[in-house]
Amino acid sequence: MDIATIRPSRRAFLAGTGLVIGVTLLAxxxxxxxxxxxxxxxxxxxxxxxxxxxxxxxxxxxxxxxxxxxxxxxxxxxxxxxxxxxxxxxxxxxxxxxxxxxxxxxxxxxxxxxxxxxxxxxxxxxxxxxxxxxxxxxxxxxxxxxxxxxxxxxxxxxxxxxxxxxxxxxxxxxxxxxxxxxxxxxxxxxxxxxxxxxxxxxxxxxxxxxxxDGKAVFTLDVLADDMLIAMVAHADHFGATVKAVDDSAARAIKGVVDVKPIPQGVAVFAEDTFTALKARAALKIDWDLSKAETRSSQQIVDDYRAEMKGKGLKAANKGDVDGALASEGITSLDTEIVFPFLAHAPMEPLDAVLIRAADGSIDCYNGSQFPGQDQKAIADICGVDPSKVRINMQLAGGSFGRRAQFGSPYMREAAAAFKASGMTRPVKHMWTREDDIRGGFYRPIYVHSIKGAVDKTGAIVGWDQKIAGQSIMGKDELDETTVEGASDMPYAIDNLRVVAYQTKLGVPVLWWRSVGHTHTAFAVETFLDRLLERAGKDPVEGRLALLKDSPRHLGVLKKVAEMADWGHAALPDGHQRGVAVHKSFNTYVAEIVEASLDDTGLPKVQKVWCAVDCGVAVNPNIIKAQMEGGIGYGLGAILFDAIDLTDGGAVVQSNFNDYRSLRITEMPHVEVAIIPSSEAPTGVGEPGVPPIGPAVANAWRRLTGRPVQRLPLSRDLVA
Missing domain, CATH: 3.30.365.10 (Aldehyde oxidase/xanthine dehydrogenase, molybdopterin binding domain)
Incomplete structure (x- = not known):
């Protein structure tokens, strides 16, 4: 019998230390x-x-x-x-x-x-x-x-x-x-x-x-007989709680089984997805905003600017930065760069199926990034021993960090809905795209303030960088994810200071594909490019001179310059190039872009050259695919994406219509070279993302004469 015809059934399989009984449920x-x-x-x-x-x-x-x-x-x-x-x-x-x-x-x-x-x-x-x-x-x-x-x-x-x-x-x-x-x-x-x-x-x-061909099984494909669909109504403001609810209109809809408050909002249980959506929309909920975050994105940025005037946490401090920046004969430069909240926006929103067996044990089917944490969350909420919870791992339609939540808050919501249902019927708990875009756990807002100087010989003599943003790790002391890529920059600058301001905010945040490098690479590589320009130096040659003590940075930068025929290739009219090199997750990536301007004034990226050193290349095909995917993902974000809070703290964006991904027609041609290496392999899922933003911004500055100081670039264009 084809395994796919078994719904539901019990199937025995060996797993690690012994025989494990699991439930296999397929569409x-x-x-x-x-x-x-x-x-x-x-x-x-x-x-x-x-x-x-x-x-x-x-x-x-x-x-x-x-x-x-x-x-x-x-x-x-x-x-x-x-x-x-x-x-x-x-x-x-x-x-x-x-x-x-x-x-x-x-x-x-x-x-x-x-x-x-x-x-x-x-x-x-x-x-x-x-x-x-x-x-x-x-x-x-x-x-x-x-x-x-x-x-x-x-x-x-x-x-x-x-x-x-x-x-x-x-x-x-x-x-x-x-x-x-x-x-x-x-x-x-x-x-x-x-x-x-x-x-x-x-x-x-x-x-x-x-x-x-559609045969792969994701959580959305998992069905069970007599299954309920659960959807939760959430507040428009982070931190709000339910004060009162009128569910009479929702309960009157045919197919609605129950409506129950849970800690995360109000759960609607229905026989099918459409009915659950319709009933959720019919709820009338009075929300308590007394503990909610009500500041707008602009108010948050302004508050960060004020906080940056005080004393921060030193992440790097070498040489005499103040003396270097005050010395005679220097040419100084300063900038502020504002980075918005970013949603992860994977193709598959969060979902899970929970089923209680006759012996009281619980099966969960979901694409779990941290299955042990999800197992504990279900056990805690549903009141069973963790050994009684089985996580049946499914393929997942993307994550980019979205599924890697501290303490499994999504699974706690799914388990709370399951418990509220009475746990007598299987429950599929689902988030819509709107739930996901408005659900928080964003890449934080960051504000960077940087000062630098070059002397008469063109040497960079001082660099002073301040970074304000929430600690993803929830730390009061220095969170390395705030400063990684800046405090440990590879460039030979004698006088360097990096200071972090770890702000408090009511918006839940999370690591986003490449974590701190999402903003530090952009800030460092665009500001460095401007300093090299002030010094009259070529962007590639200037970087090579500053990377004399970092052979693997040198390796990828030299390779990508060779691939793009940097400095020799004739560019079509209206085209410019930009370069960036960055190490993240112990993988070294250099990228060069060639771009023109589209009808709106945004950069149209024609081609990207990418060189990557990730140690032993286990599967070059996958490495190239991850570089290409990271470039596309990062390019869409720096061109178009931001999550905005209105005055009052509500999220503006809701779906791909106003939080858009890169279109297939906007994806540039990408050429990837892998540096041969005998070093232990390092990661490739994220390191393709950080260099693409600054490389594009550097090309755009050459096209327009304007540095990028606010992302996304489409917003900086009209600022």
Whole structure:
């Protein structure tokens, strides 16, 4: 039977440390993709050789990914690492999501199970290779014992176990059960990189085909018999609470099952999505604004400016900045740059399906970025032991940081709605696009104030930078995410000071794709470009001179200049170029853009050249795709995007009509070069974003003579 026809059913599967029973619920028209587990038609129980590697009787190998797949490629990357050391044939490889288990599947970069900070490959590189090598050693040991030969005489090539002398040969499946019963070796030798056959090769992503033809299963596709739809009415102001509610009109709508207040607002339960939407709109709610944030975006910026006149938290302080900026014969420059709130706006808004089993346990189906935290949130709200909560990981339609919330506030809302429903029927809790855009957890507003100076020789002699904005980590002391990319800038400037002002605000904030680098890279690279211009220096040559002590910055900058034929290529009339180079998440990226002006005066980016140094390139295809995606995502944001609060604190924007993404016709041609490296791999999901904004702004300044001092650029144009 096709697994997709089972709705609902119980399916047993092995996961890490033992047999786990889970509920598999799929939409009637959905087919289980290869990424969902075993190959179609495979028979027999799969054997777990370790927490990450599972072998089926038909020789297929399933890798359990501890990282969620929302387009950035860990399913394929982690599977490649295992397959390389296992010496498997790529055609036999499959991948499935690991279950929630904080200890077994923790991210080695930050100690709990989760995906973020461009760490999926970086933290898993050695771990997953070791898992593959260990599984191979166990299979070889089982074969050696069965064939009564020395393990040293056995070879494994493309998924076939061979003993040359006896002529015996087998696939993995024949020895999987026996291998699972053997003692894993304590130490296994990993391959010399010169012997890699899979790592470093372009490889088609395992999830692409099913996402392309609609077979992939997302949380929105998950259905259950007798399922309720839950939608929550939220206040227009952050921090507001329900004072009173009139739900009579909502309850009168056919298909409405119940209306219940919950801590996050008022939950409507209905038989279908349209009815839930209609009923929610019919609610009449009196909100208590006594503790709400009621300032407008402009008032917040003005308050930040006032706060920056006081004493801040020093993030960097070397040399004599005041003396350098006051010395004779210098040419000084100062600027202010204002960055707006930004929403993440992934294609799939937040959603989850919760079901209580007869034994009181709860199954949750969602694209969870931090499954252990979601598991705890459900347990806390619904009053069950965490061991009674199963997180069934789904593919997710993007995140960009949106799903990585401290304490799982979205899941707490979903669990609160589920509890309020009585937990007798399955509940799908859904947010609309409007809920997501207006739901907070934004990239914070930041205000930068920078002063700098060059002397008569053109040397940059002083740099003084102030940064005001909320602490994403909620700290009172210095939050590195406020200043990263500025306080540790690589440029050789003797007198440098960076000061942070960590403001308090009632708007919930969160990391946004590339976190602090979203604003610091822009501020540093655009201001540096202006200082180099004042000094009469070429933007590339000037940067190269300042990066003498940072060879990897130099490497990507030289490469991108070579790719673009910087300084030699003849530009069409009305075209200019801009450059930026930045390190984030230990990955080095340099980008050059060529742009003209469109009919509105905004830059039309014709082409982007990108050079990236991310250590060992596990899959160049994915690296290039992530650079391209980061460039498109970042370009749309710096051109068009801002979340504004009105006087009174309500959010203005609501959907893609007024919080727009880059259109396909606006996407430039992108050429990506990967620097060959033997360094350990680093992340690529975020580092393509920071350089695109300043590179475009630098080109636009050359086209118009105007520096960008307020984002998005469309707003600066009319300022």
């Amino acid at each position: 009637p028209n959905a087919r289980a993709a290869l990424i969902q587990g075993a190959k179609e038609g495979a028979e027999g129980q799969q054997a777990d050789l370790n927490a990450f590697v599972r072998v089926a009787p038909d020789n297929t190998v399933t890798v359990l990914s501890k990282h969620i797949e929302f387009g950035q490629g860990p399913y394929t990357g982690l599977t490649t690492l295992v397959a390389e050391e296992l010496d498997a044939d790529w055609s036999q490889m499959r991948v499935a999501a690991a279950p929630a288990n904080q200890e077994l599947y923790k991210n080695l970069a930050f100690g709990l199970q989760g995906t973020g900070g461009s760490t999926s490959i970086a933290n898993s590189y050695g771990q997953m290779r070791k898992a593959g090598a260990t599984a191979k050693a166990m299979l070889v040991a089982a074969a050696a014992k069965d064939w009564n030969v020395s393990a040293d005489e056995i070879t494994v090539v493309k998924g076939r176990i061979r003993h040359e002398k006896s002529g015996k040969e087998s696939g993995f499946g024949a020895f999987a059960d026996k291998a699972a019963k053997t003692e894993p070796p304590k130490d296994v030798a990993l391959k010399d990189p010169k012997n890699f056959t899979l790592i470093g090769q372009d490889r088609h992503k395992l999830d692409t085909d099913d996402k392309t």
